[in-house]
Amino acid sequence: MAISRSLRRTNPITLVLACLLAFGFLFFLFSPSTSETTLPWKGKHNAPATNPLSPPTAPFHKQTSKTKAKPPPVVHYPLNNVTTSADPEANLETILILTPLARFYQGYWDNLLKLSYPHHLISVGFITPKTREGNFATQQLQDVVHKTQTGPEANRFASVTILRQDFSVPVAQDEASRHKLENQKSRRAAMSRARNSLLFTTLGPSTAWVLWLDADIVETPPSLIQDLASYNKPIIVPNCFQRFINEQGKEDLRPYDFNNWQDSVEAAALAKKMGPEDILLEGYAELPTYRTLMGGIAELEPERDQSTIIPLDGVGGTALMVKAEVHRDGAMFPPFPFYHLIETEGFAKMAKRLGWQSWGLPNYFVS
Amino acid sequence: MNRYPNGKSYDQRDDLYISPHRFAPRSQPALRRRRLVFARFGLIAFVFLSLFLILFPGFRHVALPIISLGLLGGHPRIQLETVRYYDLDDVQGTAKGWEKEERILICAPLRDAESHLPMFFSHLRNFTYPHHLLDLAFLVSDSKDNTLSLLSKLLEELQADENPKIPVGEISIIEKDFGQKVNQDVESRHGFAAQASRRKLMAQARNWLLSSALRPTHSWVYWRDVDVETAPFTILEDLMRHNKDVIVPNVWRPLPEWLGGEQPYDLNSWQESDTALALAETLDEDAVIVEGYAEYATWRPHLAYLRDPYGDADMEMELDGVGGVSILAKAKVFRSGVHFPAFSYEKHAETEGFGKMARRMKFSVIGLPHYTIWHLYEPSVDDIRHMEEMEHDRQKREKEEAEKQARLKNVKDEFTEPNAQWEKDKGELQDRIKKEDEKAKQVNPKGDEAGPNAPPPQKETEATRDQEAAKEAGKDSIIEKPKDKANDAKAEQDTAKDATSKVSGPTTKAESEKESSDIKKSTGKGS
Structure with a gap:
């Protein structure tokens, strides 16, 4: 009697509803995962590695302590297949964004997250000095990195590498002292070493493009990577401006990066008179170089032609897009006077010696 | 009817009336019912889930950790590590890296190096530096063979080795083709004209x-050419011990005797000289000074020429340029x-x-003049021609020698035959004499004096018999003899095993050896 009653109570509609509910629940559970499994690692060279010794541009599987660690496998990296083209997204080209970080700005990270290039093709690398300030920046960085890498799938980067510098920075990095002429050489030499350390340990075998981005770049177009790559140039820099409030109390722009220039006869003559350890610097009255600065030839009106492109002899590091093969050929940031040039300007010179020309976009702004 | 289980109707009872049904907890059947419903739902869910897992194997990775609440190992995606933190202060490189678990990257650029690879891997397996701290990187470029x-x-063999220390x-x-037009064969590789562009491509x-x-x-980082023939197994530790930023050993190569036995090989390790600096001033921007060619007389002190085979291996020398055969650098x-x-x-x-740039950045660049590794000797075209001539001469000489031998043999054969015949006759004769002697002995037991004389002829007869056999069997006998010898030796060994005293073994063996050597001697005589 009790059985028949219970059967009567659970009529077919309830059963059907239950089934539907169960199905819906399962579907809800699994539907986000389906998109996840189809998204990343399309390119074979970008597949997750099996051990932590792998290149830092790719994620790796954590090794469980239970399984006895097998010797790492033999991995082939067909570098002939790593392309750098005008359409990096279609060719699944991986970008390595490198930033020497002395101070952390939340604006920088927010801007990085806004980049519209598929994040699973972006690896990010940082190097921070071992100072009190550097420790603090590292701490802040680790917090936001942790938040992003455990957050929504689409925002996560393929990998994030944080390096700590193995040498000390000679001077404090406050705005006034760091631009002093006599401090420039040692400061920029240390900066070069930081850049090189970061570059040569994180480049790995799968990177197609390297984007150097300074830690104080807080505003770029979201399509920065696609835009810069679309010119298909070995080395390309946008024009870097700084937003400030002018005397009239209005927002204004002023050129910030003076390292993007075309060489002049005067500069060459100056260089000739210099000793082997002297360097030529831009933006100092003591060294009148009369070079053509990219910051100076920009058009500020909104309807400017953003695609204007000019060849450069010296580049700055604020936002610098480089094909990985330029770095692989050996172009690095000389921490010593190289043709009286140092750091990013020396890099442009070295790249030129290796047969790679630098280019600038005077009307394409980042700040 | 309302009745007690024992059949009595409680209406009929007139004592205190308590209805057990009315106050008993009514939940019992409802609970059961609910449980039934739960069970049914559970069953349905289970069936669905298993259907899902069967139909879509891809879901298994996702579903299992959810169901098991992550208690099972779980989906690799969840185990994926995307953030890495490194302190570069931990990887500075010290004099005793093996104690501090310092990793070494071994780099070897390869092009058409198939023939050298087995040698390189034998070196690799022999390295005494802990193998789990070695990382290998190879660049294979523009190879036409099976490199x-x-x-x-x-x-694969190396990684699959059963010995966990291998x-x-x-x-x-790394596979990358640079489209190099320059040949890698010895002649063009060391030709002067090709040097600059070859070095740049390298x-x-x-x-x-x-x-x-x-x-x-x-x-x-350790740079090593694959065509190093001989190097100490401890080379990594030996170089590391000096705790220098860049350090190179001396590189020589063995030569055939007619070329002097050995020769300095790597001339790229040198100290800068004033002559070279002055020379550099006169050259244009893209020119490259290469060592070891008469075109550029630099008068630099070369590491290679300073070698003293009996010198102190730890002696250091400051360098400006280094060779790439074997570089250990931090x-x-x-x-x-x-x-x-x-x-x-x-x-x-x-x-x-590289050496110059390292010096420019204030790193120490050191060479070890008396610590030598040996590069493989690959004969040059001239050498090959010379060697062909020598080979030709040798063959000619051998042929002459063989002819001479044959002639001698002919002569010998012709003259030894009667000799042997004579020996045989003599042997038979002596046999007969011996038999007669024995007969005489039997007849006259006191004839002791003949005894000592008897054995030598007997031995001689044995030898002659051997000779006869050798002659008859011809060449076969030569092959047979060692076999017999081996059998004998085996037999002796067996007996040695059987024997309880170990002392008897060697003696019998020695005896057998003596015997076999006797046999050999006799066959030698015979042929």
Whole structure:
């Protein structure tokens, strides 16, 4: 009697509803995962590695302590297949964004997250000095990195590498002292070493493009990577401006990066008179170089032609897009006077010696 | 009817009336019902889930950790690590790296190196530095032979080795073709005209290899050519012990005797000279000074020429340019940007430019004049021609020798035959004499004096018999004899095993050996 009653109570509609509910629940559970499994690692060279010794541009599987660690496998990296083209997204080209970080700005990270290039093709690398300030920046960085890498799938980067510098920075990095002429050489030499350390340990075998981005770049177009790559140039820099409030109390722009220039006869003559350890610097009255600065030839009106492109002899590091093969050929940031040039300007010179020309976009702004 | 279970109707009872049904907890059937419903739902869900898992195997990775609440190992995606933190202070490189678990990246650029690979791997297996701290990186470029497949095979074997001390750490094979037009054969490789562009291309290859393989975990980088023939197993520790930023051993190569036995090989390790600096001034920007050619007389002190075979292996010498056969450098040198210039850097390229650039960045560059490794000797075209001539001479000489031998043999054969016949006759004669002697002995037991004389002829007869056999069997006998000898030896060994006293073994063996050597002697005489 009790059985028949219970059967009567659970009529077919309830059963059907239950089934539907169960199905819906399962579907809800699994539907986000389906998109996840189809998204990343399309390119074979970008597949997750099996051990932590792998290149830092790719994620790796954590090794469980239970399984006895097998010797790492033999991995082939067909570098002939790593392309750098005008359409990096279609060719699944991986970008390595490198930033020497002395101070952390939340604006920088927010801007990085806004980049519209598929994040699973972006690896990010940082190097921070071992100072009190550097420790603090590292701490802040680790917090936001942790938040992003455990957050929504689409925002996560393929990998994030944080390096700590193995040498000390000679001077404090406050705005006034760091631009002093006599401090420039040692400061920029240390900066070069930081850049090189970061570059040569994180480049790995799968990177197609390297984007150097300074830690104080807080505003770029979201399509920065696609835009810069679309010119298909070995080395390309946008024009870097700084937003400030002018005397009239209005927002204004002023050129910030003076390292993007075309060489002049005067500069060459100056260089000739210099000793082997002297360097030529831009933006100092003591060294009148009369070079053509990219910051100076920009058009500020909104309807400017953003695609204007000019060849450069010296580049700055604020936002610098480089094909990985330029770095692989050996172009690095000389921490010593190289043709009286140092750091990013020396890099442009070295790249030129290796047969790679630098280019600038005077009307394409980042700040 | 309302009744008690015992059949009595409670209406009929007139004592205190308590209805057990009315106050008993009514939940019992409802609970059961609910449980039933739950069970049914559970069943349905289970069926669905298993259907799902059967139909879509891809879901298993996702579903299992959810169901098991992550208690089972789980989906690899969840285990994926995307953030890495490295402190470069931990990988500075010290004098005793093996104690501090410092990783070494071993770099080897390869092109058409198939024939050298087995030798290189034998060196690799013999390295005494802990293998799990070694990472290997190879660049295979523009190879027309089977370098790549052989390399993969050898590496797989290395990693699959049963001895846990053999497999190494990370292994990367970088495949990149630079479209090099320059030949790698010995003649064109060392020709003067090809040097500058060849060195620049080599530098490019080295840079590609290094930039792809260097990791933040490496403390040292060791560059090694695959065509090193002889090097100490402890070379990594030996070089590391000096705790220098860049250090190279002396590289020589063995030569055939007619060329002097040995020769300095790597002339790229040198100290700068004023002559060379003055020469550099006169050259244009893209020129590259190369050592060891009469065109550029630099008068630099070369590491290679300073070798003293009995000198102190720990002696150091400051260098400006280094050779690339075997370089041990701290990884921090490469991290700070020192590389192999693929352009003319201070009129030098590749490893020499590397040395110069390292010096420019205030790193120590040291050579060990009396610590030598040996490069493989590959004969040059001239050498090959000379060797062919020598081979020709040798063959001619051998032929003459053989003819002479044959002639001698003929003569000998012709003259020994009667000799042997005579021996045989003599033997038979002596046999007969002996028999007669024995008869005489039997007849006259006191004839002792004949005894001592008897054995020697007997021995002689044995020898002659052997000779006869040898002659009859011809060449076969020569082959047979060693077999017999082996059998004998075996038999002797068996007996030695059987024997309880170990002392008897060697003696019998020695005896057998003596016997066999006797046999050999006799056959030698015979033929």
